[in-house]
Amino acid sequence: MTATHAIIRKAVTGARIFDGQTWHAGKALLVEDGTIAGIVGINDLLDGVETLDASGQLLVPGFIDLQVNGGGGVMLNDRQDVDGIRTICAAHAQFGTTALLPTLITDTFDIRAKAIAAGIEAKAAGVPGFLGLHLEGPHLSIARKGAHDPALIRPMDAADLDALLACKGAFDAMMITAAPENTTVEQVASLTASGFVVSIGHTDSGYATVVAYADAGARTVTHLFNAMSPLGHREPGVVGAALDRGDLFAGIIADGFHVDPVSMGIALRAKAGPSRIFIVTDAMSTIGSDQTGFTLNGREIFRKDGRLTLADGTLAGADIDMLSSVRFVHERLGLPLDEALRMASAYPADAMRIEERKGRLLPGLDADFVLMSQSLDMVSTWIGGACVFEA
DSSP: OOOOOOOOEEEEESSEEEOSSOEESSEEEEEETTEEEEEEEGGGOOTTOEEEEOTTOEEEEOEEEEEEOEETTEETTTOOSHHHHHHHHHHHHTTTEEEEEEEEESOOHHHHHHHHHHHHHHHHHTOTTBOEEEEEOSSOOGGGOTTSOGGGOOOOOHHHHHHHHTTTTSSSEEEEEEOGGGSOHHHHHHHHHTTOEEEEOSBOOOHHHHHHHHHTTOOEESSTTTTBOOOOSSOOHHHHHHHHOTTOEEEEEOSSSSSOHHHHHHHHHHOOSSSOEEEEOOBOTTTTSOOSEEEETTEEEEEETTEEEOTTSOBOSBOOOHHHHHHIIIIISOOOHHHHHHHHTHHHHHHTTOTTTSSSOOTTSBOOEEEEOTTSOEEEEEETTEEEEEO
């Protein structure tokens, strides 16, 4: 006897829909079994389909955040378990993030191993919003350490590489930020071949070195402008390479503190394609919480006026969510709303090579979407066709 499978259909009606490419009015988003079945006319809906009236709202692809250190009062560095990852994902779902990479800041070999094990458990448990891990360090440059603990920064050795290669196939997406000062092109090539997206970051390297690492497989640049060699008139640096190389994506923190809005606008206009600049939050545990501060590797981080800093004033991650970031690039930089939305959904999906599953509202892709008011206030967040947050 063959078991029958009931197809669960629902339709969202009344909203102005952005599918990641174009806007649709007077249509319905049709969801079947957690995936997008299509954007159809109201008269094309079958009888008996469950409908959700979203009249007057905007329906857009769910946000994808590739750099999330924490949320809901939890830092991945402090809590490597399924519940910790679940808390981080749920905190960011309040602001439209439907897929994210919990990010481990530079730490010990053992902490990294625990984070990877927790990520494997989170995937097995089907934690909503969990995409994989981003390992930011410890193989960085001390000269461009930012808020990373210099005592924990070190070269990538054979044991490190073996531990990372063992992650092959474990996650839907996996990213590592590394600096040429503490990794080799051969290591980057091996990581790329195993499925990692290698991101160049926290480095003082010059243009030629970045080009060599991109040729070896590095695909993205971590938080453009921050913790990297700048664009100079005789040495283009990491910033110059990121903008000049059409095959390098780049994340950017859109809070107005990490990068001046003028510099952001220049970078967006200068970026060579087809790869794009995408939004990351670099968010810490403060998102979705009332924390006034926390500790990182034993050092106190202070929260004040939208900034997170060490005692010496060094920026230590960001205190911003994805919806606020979208608003910033739309309202402050003057980007069209559709392009601001692509920076938070389609482009990070492309960077991670998951565009056949996420980042757009096209047939066959995951039904991850956000309902917002016309003034870009949150209404609800949906992952796999299920509502995970309602304002």
